[in-house]
Amino acid sequence: xxxxxxxxxxxxxxxxxxxxxxxxxxxxxxxxxxxxxxxxxxxxxxxxxxxxxxxxxxxxx
Numbered sequence: 041x042x043x044x045x046x047x048x049x050x051x052x053x054x055x056x057x058x059x060x061x062x063x064x065x066x067x068x069x070x071x072x073x074x075x076x077x078x079x080x081x082x083x084x085x086x087x088x089x090x091x092x093x094x095x096x097x098x099x100x101x
Contacts (some may be wrong), residue, residue: 047071 051071055064081088087095 049066051067052064055067
């Protein structure tokens with residue numbers, strides 16, 4: 041758990057002094073998305089670009 045707190049603290053400390061609450065929360069969420077994506081990649085939970093392209097095309101209808 042302290043590893044999580046340390047990472048969150050690093051992200052918060054890296055923000056400018058005048059950062060808003062919303063900006064900090066956005067950065068924390070972005071960091072989490074990156075970590076989850078890397079974990080998915082390491083676990084080979086990925087899809088091809090072609091499959092993703094097909095999925096996106098269905099959203100556009």
